[in-house]
Amino acid sequence: MKKLISLVVLVTAFVVAPKAVLAADEAGFADYVQKIKAEAIEKGYSEATLEKAFANAKFYERSVSADKNQPEFKLTLDTYLPRAVPEWKAEQAVEKYNEHKELLEEVGAKYGVQPRFIVALWGIETNFGGYTGGFDVVSALTTMAYEGRREEFFKNQLWQALTIIEEGHIDVEQMQGSWAGAMGQTQFMPSSFMAYAVDYDGDGRKDIWNSMGDVFASAANYLKNAGWRVDVTWGRQVQLPEDFDVSMAELKNKKTLAEWQALGVRKLDGTDLPTRADIEAAVVIPDDKEGRVYLAYANYDALMRWNRSHYFVAAVGYLSDRIRFPR
Numbered sequence: 001m002k003k004l005i006s007l008v009v010l011v012t013a014f015v016v017a018p019k020a021v022l023a024a025d026e027a028g029f030a031d032y033v034q035k036i037k038a039e040a041i042e043k044g045y046s047e048a049t050l051e052k053a054f055a056n057a058k059f060y061e062r063s064v065s066a067d068k069n070q071p072e073f074k075l076t077l078d079t080y081l082p083r084a085v086p087e088w089k090a091e092q093a094v095e096k097y098n099e100h101k102e103l104l105e106e107v108g109a110k111y112g113v114q115p116r117f118i119v120a121l122w123g124i125e126t127n128f129g130g131y132t133g134g135f136d137v138v139s140a141l142t143t144m145a146y147e148g149r150r151e152e153f154f155k156n157q158l159w160q161a162l163t164i165i166e167e168g169h170i171d172v173e174q175m176q177g178s179w180a181g182a183m184g185q186t187q188f189m190p191s192s193f194m195a196y197a198v199d200y201d202g203d204g205r206k207d208i209w210n211s212m213g214d215v216f217a218s219a220a221n222y223l224k225n226a227g228w229r230v231d232v233t234w235g236r237q238v239q240l241p242e243d244f245d246v247s248m249a250e251l252k253n254k255k256t257l258a259e260w261q262a263l264g265v266r267k268l269d270g271t272d273l274p275t276r277a278d279i280e281a282a283v284v285i286p287d288d289k290e291g292r293v294y295l296a297y298a299n300y301d302a303l304m305r306w307n308r309s310h311y312f313v314a315a316v317g318y319l320s321d322r323i324r325f326p327r
Contacts, residue, residue, distance in 0.1 A: 029059035032146045036155075040162060049166045053138045060135060060143040063179040077292045077314055084124065084315040090322040093123050097323050104216060107200065111220035112230040117299070118219050120320035122185060124312070129185040132209065133178035137161055141181040141190075157181055160190035169197075169205045176209070184208030185215045186222075196222040226302035232279055234299040234317040237268045237292055246289060251296060251304070254280040260295065286310040 037050050097104065097119045104115035119128075126132045138161055145154035161181070165172055177183035183193060186208050197206035200217035207214045241264030248263075255263075257273045260281065267273060273295070281295040292314070294300070303313040 025061065025064075026059045029143070029146050033057050033142060036142060036145070036158070040159070043159065045159075045162050045166060049162060052172045053162055053165050054142075055172070056136065056139075057142060058136065058139045059146070060140055060179065063135065063140050063143045064147045066179045075311070076287045077311065080311050081315060081318055084311070085319045085322065089123055089127070090319060090326075092128060093119055093319055093323050094326045096123070096128050100212060100216070103213060107213070107216045107220050108230075111217065111224045111228075113220040113223050113228050114230060114320075116320045116323040117223070117234070117316070118216050119323055120316045121219050121306070122215070123319055124316050125187045126185050129215070132184055132187070133176060133182065135177055135179050135181075136172075137175045137177045137181050137183055137190075138165075138172070140177065140179055144180060154181070157190045160194050164190060164193060164206075169193075170207060170209060174209055186219050188218065188222075192222065193218075196225060222306065223299075223302050226305040227298060228302045229298045232297045232299060234303060234313070234320065235281070235284070235294045235296045238265050238273075238283075238295050239268055239270065240265060240283070240289060240293055244283075244289070246285060249283040249285045249293075251282045251284065251301060254282050256280055257295075265295065284310060286314065 033054055037054060040050055041047065097116065100119075101115070104118060107113075108115040108118065122128055138158065141154050141158040141161055145151050145158060158181075161175070164170060165175065175183065178187065180189075182189055184207075188197060188208060193206070193208065196218055197208055198214060198217040198221050199206045200213035201207075201211050203211070205211075205214075206218070208218050244264065257276060257279055260283065261273045265273065265283065279297060281297050282300075284294045284296045284300070286292065286294075294314070296313075300313055300317070303316055304310075307313070
């Protein structure tokens, strides 16, 4: 009987404890919000802005859980790309490109970015605006600051979010994003919004949630400032010679195409590399020599500034290629 009682107590503890912890977190969060509001007043934010921003502030336990328990899967590019860019997404990318072609070409010409890359980023980030995250951005950022592991980072993002509200770019109710505070159809953190968002439609608001002109121009402006080149693509898949020294495969090791050619690097079909002397590239091996290998051009680096993941860059590049060469 004692063993049975102990088991019941143990099971009950596992059921009740998380609720108790959550209640404590929510109580502490309410106090933290008051502390944040007082600090914001000292920084010069208006009481009206703070009342709007924190009117429905809530503690997002899901944000804390997602941050602490981000899933890790052993993938290769060959298994990842079909998930990131299924056939329906590639087909939809072409449809979206054609639907917004006039606007995309106008934006692309202004910022020096090929429109297919704008669409590819849009598709990979939010499924062409179909999923931008259902979290209140102020609550998500405040939750992450309260959680404490990266308090200064998330507080700085929160101050910038308050600036966005105070400048009138978006109504608080529409300021939705990811559990970490990435916002709108471009998934900009507030600091990226402040640095790169564009009021392309001229309505006085930088609206990366609802205005397609602002969405496309903001993405293009980010890439332009990241060093984008309109005269080259992102990269190309290549094959390496058997004796290739893999220690040379890193983004900072740039060589001309002629130099890589001399080292035995070839196009995927075995033919010679292009002969352009004005292009430098790096060899990138996201998995191993037996997997996909890329020559990464300047635009590869620009995409890495957007998201420092070779898999992300490969997905955006692959989708942009599918837009350029639809099946």
